[in-house]
Amino acid sequence: MPDAAALTRGTLDDLVASHRPLLDDALAALRERGYWSAFNESPSTKIWGESAPGDGKAAFEALLGKDFPITTPGASGAVAPERPPYGITLDVRYPHLQADGVDALMSAAAAGMPAWRDAGPLARAAVCIEILQRLNTCSFELAHAVMHTTGQGFVMAFQAGGAHALDRALEAVASGYAAMAAAPQTAPFSKPRGRGEPQRLVNTFVAVPRGVGLVVGCTTFPTWNSYPGLFATLVTGNPVVVKPHPHAVLPLALAVSTARSVLDEYGFDPNLVTLAVEEPDERLASALATHPDVRIVDFTGSTSYGKWLEENARQAVVFTEKSGVNAVVIDSTNDLPGLAANLAYSLALYSGQMCTTPQVILVPAGGFDAAAGHCSVDDFINALSVALDDLLGEPARATAILGAIVNDDVLARLDAANAGPNVVIASKIVEHKDFPGARVRTPAVVRLDASDTEAYGNECFGPVAFVVETRDTAHSLEVWRELTTTKGALTASVYSTSDDVIDRAADVALDCGVSVSFNLTGDVYVNQTSAFADFHGTGANPAANASLTDGAFVANRFRFVEFRRPA
Amino acid sequence: MPDAAALTRGTLDDLVASHRPLLDDALAALRERGYWSAFNESPSTKIWGESAPGDGKAAFEALLGKDFPITTPGASGAVAPERPPYGITLDVRYPHLQADGVDALMSAAAAGMPAWRDAGPLARAAVCIEILQRLNTCSFELAHAVMHTTGQGFVMAFQAGGAHALDRALEAVASGYAAMAAAPQTAPFSKPRGRGEPQRLVNTFVAVPRGVGLVVGCTTFPTWNSYPGLFATLVTGNPVVVKPHPHAVLPLALAVSTARSVLDEYGFDPNLVTLAVEEPDERLASALATHPDVRIVDFTGSTSYGKWLEENARQAVVFTEKSGVNAVVIDSTNDLPGLAANLAYSLALYSGQMCTTPQVILVPAGGFDAAAGHCSVDDFINALSVALDDLLGEPARATAILGAIVNDDVLARLDAANAGPNVVIASKIVEHKDFPGARVRTPAVVRLDASDTEAYGNECFGPVAFVVETRDTAHSLEVWRELTTTKGALTASVYSTSDDVIDRAADVALDCGVSVSFNLTGDVYVNQTSAFADFHGTGANPAANASLTDGAFVANRFRFVEFRRPA
Numbered sequence A, B: 001m002p003d004a005a006a007l008t009r010g011t012l013d014d015l016v017a018s019h020r021p022l023l024d025d026a027l028a029a030l031r032e033r034g035y036w037s038a039f040n041e042s043p044s045t046k047i048w049g050e051s052a053p054g055d056g057k058a059a060f061e062a063l064l065g066k067d068f069p070i071t072t073p074g075a076s077g078a079v080a081p082e083r084p085p086y087g088i089t090l091d092v093r094y095p096h097l098q099a100d101g102v103d104a105l106m107s108a109a110a111a112g113m114p115a116w117r118d119a120g121p122l123a124r125a126a127v128c129i130e131i132l133q134r135l136n137t138c139s140f141e142l143a144h145a146v147m148h149t150t151g152q153g154f155v156m157a158f159q160a161g162g163a164h165a166l167d168r169a170l171e172a173v174a175s176g177y178a179a180m181a182a183a184p185q186t187a188p189f190s191k192p193r194g195r196g197e198p199q200r201l202v203n204t205f206v207a208v209p210r211g212v213g214l215v216v217g218c219t220t221f222p223t224w225n226s227y228p229g230l231f232a233t234l235v236t237g238n239p240v241v242v243k244p245h246p247h248a249v250l251p252l253a254l255a256v257s258t259a260r261s262v263l264d265e266y267g268f269d270p271n272l273v274t275l276a277v278e279e280p281d282e283r284l285a286s287a288l289a290t291h292p293d294v295r296i297v298d299f300t301g302s303t304s305y306g307k308w309l310e311e312n313a314r315q316a317v318v319f320t321e322k323s324g325v326n327a328v329v330i331d332s333t334n335d336l337p338g339l340a341a342n343l344a345y346s347l348a349l350y351s352g353q354m355c356t357t358p359q360v361i362l363v364p365a366g367g368f369d370a371a372a373g374h375c376s377v378d379d380f381i382n383a384l385s386v387a388l389d390d391l392l393g394e395p396a397r398a399t400a401i402l403g404a405i406v407n408d409d410v411l412a413r414l415d416a417a418n419a420g421p422n423v424v425i426a427s428k429i430v431e432h433k434d435f436p437g438a439r440v441r442t443p444a445v446v447r448l449d450a451s452d453t454e455a456y457g458n459e460c461f462g463p464v465a466f467v468v469e470t471r472d473t474a475h476s477l478e479v480w481r482e483l484t485t486t487k488g489a490l491t492a493s494v495y496s497t498s499d500d501v502i503d504r505a506a507d508v509a510l511d512c513g514v515s516v517s518f519n520l521t522g523d524v525y526v527n528q529t530s531a532f533a534d535f536h537g538t539g540a541n542p543a544a545n546a547s548l549t550d551g552a553f554v555a556n557r558f559r560f561v562e563f564r565r566p567a
Helices: A011-030 A052-063 A099-109 A113-135 A139-150 A154-181 A228-235 A250-265 A284-289 A303-312 A336-352 A377-392 A395-401 A408-418 A473-487 A499-512 A551-555 B012-032 B053-064 B099-111 B112-117 B123-135 B137-150 B154-180 B226-233 B250-265 B284-289 B303-312 B334-352 B377-393 B393-402 B408-418 B473-487 B500-513 B551-555
Strands: A188-191 A197-211 A210-215 A238-244 A273-277 A294-300 A317-321 A327-330 A360-364 A369-370 A373-375 A423-425 A444-449 A464-470 A494-495 A517-520 A556-567 B185-190 B197-208 B212-216 B240-243 B273-275 B296-300 B317-321 B327-330 B358-365 B368-370 B374-375 B423-425 B444-449 B466-468 B494-495 B516-518 B558-566
Touching: A011 A113, A011 A154, A011 B500, A052 A139, A099 A113, A099 A210, A099 A238, A099 A273, A099 A284, A099 B273, A113 A139, A113 A154, A113 A197, A113 A228, A113 A250, A113 A317, A113 A423, A113 B500, A139 A154, A139 A250, A154 A228, A154 A395, A154 A551, A154 A556, A154 B273, A210 A228, A210 A250, A210 A284, A210 B240, A228 A238, A228 A250, A228 A294, A228 A551, A238 A250, A284 A294, A284 A303, A294 A303, A303 A317, A327 A473, A336 A377, A336 A395, A336 A464, A360 A473, A373 A377, A377 A395, A377 A423, A377 A444, A377 A464, A395 B327, A408 A444, A408 A464, A444 A499, A464 A473, A464 B137, A473 A494, A473 A499, A494 A499, A499 A517, A499 B112, A499 B558, A551 B112, A551 B551, A556 B500, B012 B154, B099 B112, B099 B212, B099 B273, B099 B284, B112 B123, B112 B197, B123 B137, B123 B154, B123 B226, B123 B250, B137 B154, B137 B250, B137 B558, B154 B226, B154 B393, B154 B558, B212 B226, B212 B284, B226 B250, B226 B296, B226 B551, B240 B250, B240 B558, B250 B273, B284 B296, B284 B303, B303 B317, B327 B473, B334 B393, B334 B466, B334 B494, B377 B393, B377 B423, B377 B466, B408 B444, B408 B466, B466 B473, B473 B500, B494 B500, B500 B516
Parallel strands: A210 A238, A210 A294, A238 A273, A294 A317, A327 A360, A327 A494, A360 A464, A444 A464, A494 A517, A517 B558, A556 B516, B212 B240, B212 B296, B240 B273, B296 B317, B327 B358, B327 B494, B358 B466, B444 B466, B494 B516
Antiparallel strands: A188 A197, A197 A556, A369 A373, A423 A444, B185 B197, B197 B558, B368 B374, B423 B444
């Protein structure tokens, strides 16, 4: 972490003046939705300086085996719940929050709310941007923290856990600010009357917070999936309690710590952002989410717990990203190698441990037209197998792309699939030269008939994909529609050279509420989106009730109070 | 109703061209929040022509004693559930929807959704505006329908049921359109790469509907309180089922009928807007609200049923306006007669049968400073009494302002209060010269101590107000805070000449999430708001979970689906 004393200590006005241009750029980017990024995704030393990688690694290592320097109101004792997927020992100890400390945490969280509210949207946005910029300076340290909690490869951890997460955070800040700026601070009111002077008032509008927000993090993308809720809630005037997954605490501990420092430095209560850490299975999220003071919940994780929160956190507005069954529909292509390479990368990236990874690849049993001629299902599987070998044949590159298996559950599912009778591309073990304890595996591909819904029709999180044979493309579209409507999906991919098929696929997508990437054959992948350009999820199917970042993601986190005064 | 054949039958493009300027004006008005109205609130024949009042009355009378010309899928038989408060017989018969017809209604409602979605936001907004403009041409007919279902006086029915309701509807249309227009229809995506060409995509964004919307109307403001939900849901691409209160069907039957005509005329399925009428106590709203196809519910009415909907309509997003206890805090004034006259009008208007009418008037037991000197509680009550007499002394004017008592429950509460020991201004009976069957009453004012929370601290809908003595203004602010936090409030009013008190009151308002009018002594009243300028409700206290019309009221009624294609 940067030395707080070395940071510029400006006034809040200076901070606003300093960050307003970036806020304005972000607001413009949101309106245009072209590609735009405020943070650099490359870990190149040309950008960060020669010492940055080493300094970041040293900063990360300096945290290990110690009490993480943070206080949490209501906590007692310490926990070190992380189980690092690369096998190195973290043993970072965090304040332990248990159910009996929740009331104290809530009181502490709420104490700073009036002053934070009164600072107004622009000052809050500036403070949030300052937090993001300081997190950006810790990108290497954070990348190690993300890598060694999630199992992501280093570069992916640097990108998805750093710049991409910060872009999603800034997107949330800008979206929240835009929603609050939808009403002017002051508006003169003058209503003409038939006789005499107009009625004249001066009306003012104040964005008021909803109450304490809770962010429940996930184990695979602790920053990317938590920042949007965290910063949308914070910028709209609410305190935030961050409850990381017990296995992925460190990245969020760094984020919370940074937020607390900035808040404190600019005269706000650091307890506006707090860290709530538990041992696995202590059900702390449930105790927090149902507390009457918690008015906003953001969750990423399992469908079953997401549903539980939606059902039980009734006093709060609940934003969930759960799970789905993402499909690929292959009707025809003029670039089979490109298709196969693109799909192989999507299946391999982070061992398919993304909510956006394709799971079901729908292919007509009779094959499909490719530019080089007809492509049978066997041909297709062969092309995919070749593409996976090309991508993952070199171990160093393979480990960088695949990362490590995050936990035993994923490994068990993979092993089960791999041992089954229908495996057509077997998963292989890859040795990691730097981390012999890491469990690195290539994807398994299983071939099934469309009637085997039980086998492919539920989320199988991890590096397992199913090539599912259908009667024809119309049948593929039907299966896709049914899967998406009943199980949900965060992504979809369609390959076709036919405008008619594209149109029919678009209709299916609109009906069942899923976004689609068409004919991706280059290095844009269905499982990756860009903040400010792409929405993540739609909120329109069972995989999520929210979308990053549409108006609905921010509008309900605050309210307008109006004051009318005679002019 | 206007003759459909006589209406201009333009194409949808012509309609868009025709209504776009008004939409743009409405969008600008929303951003500025000054006074703006698209419809004329005056029933003057100078505006509407000499024949308009007579034509409107005749059109209204032509509906009486007949089957209302509308069809409702799933309905069987007819009902005439209205109990007119002015005593004239309506006996208008509507299609009777019972629980066993709900599935058929839902199927019919959803059938037109894809075409309505595919028309796009601008065409939908234009169709909605066309509906509003046609309703505007029926303003006299609608005013009679509102008057004879709600008990409002004619001019109020004309204004609140006509122009003001249409303005709130247009506000919802513009807000919904703005939310959908937040993403461009198409955006080029170009991400630079270190080597080679940028990644290029063309992304498109489509607003997709959430599903069938249900609007549950109330008995006192059938159009004003129903239009915002109806039009916010419709413009965002969803079908709408309108379930009026059984005692206030006719105004919404006219609105639904007009909407169906316009939809049909422009090639859309008229069943996108349907009318669902029941007998009292058939619990049709519950059957509709919990149907799996219903994804949006808008409700105005009792706290108990609003809470039931929030608890039970789990498959839908639920917008409720329930009830609260609206307070007035009197600390000091430099215009006691103005204060008294303003307050008297607010208590008298429509016999206090507004969710925005003040109920509790908090006054220091030792009195307060007025410009003319000290004002004791007795002095204040006397000033209020004089103001009520001035306002309501002339029977024709009194009946115009008071309207009629809407039902037996309100009358029973008034009679109980009036017979109590603490009445300081007794309610009087006013004879209505045109409608001898109408029950017209002046407000009753009851004097209590702040400790009598049981007596004043629950909603007492109707013409009963409580002058509540507190120790001092600080105590008044405490009582107000407690009432608003626990019971909710849709309005609040504060009188003070002290900047310090104003600031402290503003802090209370921000903490408990209620909007405040300060020092109203002219003809702006706390119980009236202007669309495009004022929010109605905040959604931040127990009286309502929604606000007319903030971003949260529209953002969650649709979702964006994105298509990515290589450029």
